[in-house]
Amino acid sequence: MDKLSFAKLRPGDDLPELRIEITAKLIVGGAIASRDFQDVHHDQDAAQALGSPDIFMNILTTNGLVGRYVTDWCGPGARLKKVDIKLGAPNYPGDRLVFSGVISSKNDAARTVEVKIAGRNRLGEHVSGAICVEFQVKE
Amino acid sequence: MRHVAPFGHRAPTEIMGADVLPGLKQYLGQRFGPFHCWDPVNASMIRHWCEAMGDTNPIYTDVAAARAHGHAGLVAPPTMLHTWVMTGYNGLRPPGSATGNAFEVLDTIEQAGFPGVVAVNCEQEYFRYLREGERIHYYAELESVSKQKATALGTGYFCTELSTFYNQEDEAVGSMRFRVLKYRPANWNLDNG
Numbered sequence: 001m002d003k004l005s006f007a008k009l010r011p012g013d014d015l016p017e018l019r020i021e022i023t024a025k026l027i028v029g030g031a032i033a034s035r036d037f038q039d040v041h042h043d044q045d046a047a048q049a050l051g052s053p054d055i056f057m058n059i060l061t062t063n064g065l066v067g068r069y070v071t072d073w074c075g076p077g078a079r080l081k082k083v084d085i086k087l088g089a090p091n092y093p094g095d096r097l098v099f100s101g102v103i104s105s106k107n108d109a110a111r112t113v114e115v116k117i118a119g120r121n122r123l124g125e126h127v128s129g130a131i132c133v134e135f136q137v138k139e
Numbered sequence: 140m141r142h143v144a145p146f147g148h149r150a151p152t153e154i155m156g157a158d159v160l161p162g163l164k165q166y167l168g169q170r171f172g173p174f175h176c177w178d179p180v181n182a183s184m185i186r187h188w189c190e191a192m193g194d195t196n197p198i199y200t201d202v203a204a205a206r207a208h209g210h211a212g213l214v215a216p217p218t219m220l221h222t223w224v225m226t227g228y229n230g231l232r233p234p235g236s237a238t239g240n241a242f243e244v245l246d247t248i249e250q251a252g253f254p255g256v257v258a259v260n261c262e263q264e265y266f267r268y269l270r271e272g273e274r275i276h277y278y279a280e281l282e283s284v285s286k287q288k289a290t291a292l293g294t295g296y297f298c299t300e301l302s303t304f305y306n307q308e309d310e311a312v313g314s315m316r317f318r319v320l321k322y323r324p325a326n327w328n329l330d331n332g
Binding site: 020026029030032033034035036037059060061063064065066067068071072076077079080081082083084085086087136 | 184187188190191192193194195196197198204208209216217218219221222225226227228230257258259260261262263264265268
């Protein structure tokens, strides 16, 4: 059973907000889970040598969090078709990432909706993007 | 490995009359690969990923749930697409992989006086969900280089790499467009280069 009924979704519907605390543990854990060993994602000295105040989140973790944000909302029966993100202000430890989203369009024939999302932290917009989700005919 | 920082973006505006650097077009459309995976799609790496992301979608960790939602078995989070082919701790590609990379153009642009690089966009398409046991490889090409653009960070070129991902039977399973800005910082002096 899906959390959501495709038939009831409408452009303009909001997704519930998701707040994620940005910790060094999340940044390092996400980098390692995505097999990204660039030093700026785990070594504060290396990050500072390149002009950053601290280590910062890698792109694959941001992408993973965006995917999670959308599937938390649409449930395990829906499928991600496309995740198109634009990258902005970095995620440093001690910050908080707040996701919001809205249905921007719906395609009844394809059983897809496009969701526009934004992930903001105290520096501004960390990520924005368009995600296409397909809902299965039968669950 | 190149340092890629997030990008404080604003809409780029084109400099009138400026064109691409001479010689950049030769890089377009050259296909590099295959680049192989170290590990097949597997439950352990999926679980590690889900733990870090806080992703509790059961189709990634519970076979019964995956089947109940129309999958043959466990599937990977689609956003792991690129993770399967990362070089990992030692920065080495698995045996049998090709050499070279589709972003060699960045070195050429850098030599022309554009030392900075930031990631701008990442656009992934998932043709279908990846199943436990599949072995992923990919090919990459430089899809486009913009004309010279003025941005908030400085002047530079937007370069887009297109990677296409396949399973062990050469079935295309997904794609990724990764766009970076290779730029000269606004306050950067050429003599410092």
